[in-house]
Amino acid sequence: MNIYQLDARRLLCPMPVIRTQNFIKKLEAGDQLEVTCTDPGALIDVPTWCRINGHKVIGTITEEDEIRITIEVDGS
Amino acid sequence: MTKRKAVALISGGLDSMLATRAILDQGIHVEGINFFTGFCVEGHTHAIRKHDKPKRNNALWTAEQLGIKLHIIDVIEEYKDIVINPRHGYGAHINPCLDCKGFMVKKAREWIEENDFDFIITGEVIGQRPMSQRKQTMPIIAAESGAHDRLLRPLCAQNLPVTLPEREGWVDREKLFDFSGRSRKPQMALAKQYEISDYAQPAGGCCFLTDAAYSTKLQDLWRQRGDKTYELDDIMLLKVGRHLRPQPHYKLIIGREDGENRFLEGYRRQFTALRASKHNGPLVLLDGSFNNEDLQQAARIVARYTQGRDEESVDIDVTHHINGVVETLSVKPMSSDDIQQQWHI
Numbered sequence: 488m489n490i491y492q493l494d495a496r497r498l499l500c501p502m503p504v505i506r507t508q509n510f511i512k513k514l515e516a517g518d519q520l521e522v523t524c525t526d527p528g529a530l531i532d533v534p535t536w537c538r539i540n541g542h543k544v545i546g547t548i549t550e551e552d553e554i555r556i557t558i559e560v561d562g563s
Numbered sequence: 564m565t566k567r568k569a570v571a572l573i574s575g576g577l578d579s580m581l582a583t584r585a586i587l588d589q590g591i592h593v594e595g596i597n598f599f600t601g602f603c604v605e606g607h608t609h610a611i612r613k614h615d616k617p618k619r620n621n622a623l624w625t626a627e628q629l630g631i632k633l634h635i636i637d638v639i640e641e642y643k644d645i646v647i648n649p650r651h652g653y654g655a656h657i658n659p660c661l662d663c664k665g666f667m668v669k670k671a672r673e674w675i676e677e678n679d680f681d682f683i684i685t686g687e688v689i690g691q692r693p694m695s696q697r698k699q700t701m702p703i704i705a706a707e708s709g710a711h712d713r714l715l716r717p718l719c720a721q722n723l724p725v726t727l728p729e730r731e732g733w734v735d736r737e738k739l740f741d742f743s744g745r746s747r748k749p750q751m752a753l754a755k756q757y758e759i760s761d762y763a764q765p766a767g768g769c770c771f772l773t774d775a776a777y778s779t780k781l782q783d784l785w786r787q788r789g790d791k792t793y794e795l796d797d798i799m800l801l802k803v804g805r806h807l808r809p810q811p812h813y814k815l816i817i818g819r820e821d822g823e824n825r826f827l828e829g830y831r832r833q834f835t836a837l838r839a840s841k842h843n844g845p846l847v848l849l850d851g852s853f854n855n856e857d858l859q860q861a862a863r864i865v866a867r868y869t870q871g872r873d874e875e876s877v878d879i880d881v882t883h884h885i886n887g888v889v890e891t892l893s894v895k896p897m898s899s900d901d902i903q904q905q906w907h908i
Contacts, residue, residue, distance in 0.1 A: 497829050499799070500620060501597075501599055501603075501620055501622075501623075501635050502599070502637070504620070504623070504635055505599060505635050505636075505637050508634070508635060528618070528620070531619050531620070532619075532620045532623055535619070535620070535623040535624065535627055536623055536633070536635075538627060539623065539626050539627050539630075539631070539632055539633055540632055540633075552825075
């Protein structure tokens with residue numbers, strides 16, 4: 488299991504979702520991706536995208552204007 | 564028997580939701596596809612202005628309601644040619660709707676070929692839209708996209724020639740629909756039948772290029788540049804703030820509230836920025852070229868939009884993006900009468 492980071496700051500939705508989607512395509516099941524965003528819409532959109540595609544959000548942290556969403560990549 | 568697979572163009576509106584549901588109900592495996600052109604109303608603009616709570620992305624929400632995967636594809640670069648050189652021209656504003664639909668179906672056709680899917684579905688209805696959804700345009704989209712009879716429009720299929728999935732028996736044509744015209748009643752009734760009560764706007768309004776005010780700003784940008792080009796930052800900034808062009812060679816982009824000011828902050832490295840140092844007021848970006856006289860004029864306009872508008876003098880900090888140098892200009896706020904109506908883009 489590897490942990491990766493994606494900087495999606497200053498991007499407005501749906502770009503953080505698109506970047507997350509494209510990054511996860513390259514990862515293995517069980518890998519984790521930590522996405523950092525500044526668009527508050529990402530708090531809804533990224534977890535929704537994860538749910539419909541079977542990935543798991545394992546943590547969300549909001550600090551000042553930054554949001555960090557940690558995703559575990561689905562294996563199925 | 565092989566389970567057939569379709570990709571549905573999901574806009575986030577009701578029609579694509581109904582079309583997808585109709586095909587899911589026939590036992591077809593459906594996944595959604597959504598294209599981000601940069602002009603989509605759906606998505607990012609809600610993040611700019613302050614709201615009580617962030618708005619959902621309706622394409623994602625629709626996919627979740629339908630229980631299907633959604634692939635969001637960035638087509639910003641490729642889409643430029645559609646906006647700049649539409650083969651079929653523009654609609655009422657600078658909306659290249661027919662070229663746009665053909666482009667999206669073409670991208671979907673490429674996607675199904677790459678991903679081994681069988682056909683494409685859309686929520687199009689004959690007569691629903693004046694430019695892109697007419698009886699005459701339906702075959703144009705099918706042909707120019709290269710999708711031909713792999714393109715199925717479930718909501719009006721019975722008014723159109725038989726397509727591959729119908730001919731092969733993958734879907735039952737009798738269970739598809741014969742909607743036509745601008746009325747939304749058939750869609751509303753079908754939504755009720757499917758027990759769908761929550762959905763986004765019934766039709767239209769998904770693209771900034773159909774918006775008169777936005778189109779005017781984009782045309783102004785092209786006119787001042789002398790050519791029809793744009794980058795993503797250009798089209799994002801056209802969605803934000805009040806745009807005033809007091810001189811042909813520069814314009815001001817004035818934040819209208821905290822959310823927009825915060826968004827404009829992100830562009831300080833690319834644009835010279837003005838903001839009152841001792842009064843509450845907006846962040847303003849200058850786009851174009853300007854000399855000291857222009858800067859004085861711009862500062863006076865900015866002062867007009869601050870809480871010091873009735874004072875004799877207001878200090879405006881000008882941060883030059885090239886070298887980061889900040890200079891303070893003390894200016895008399897421009898009177899509202901001196902801010903000419905034609906400056907507003």
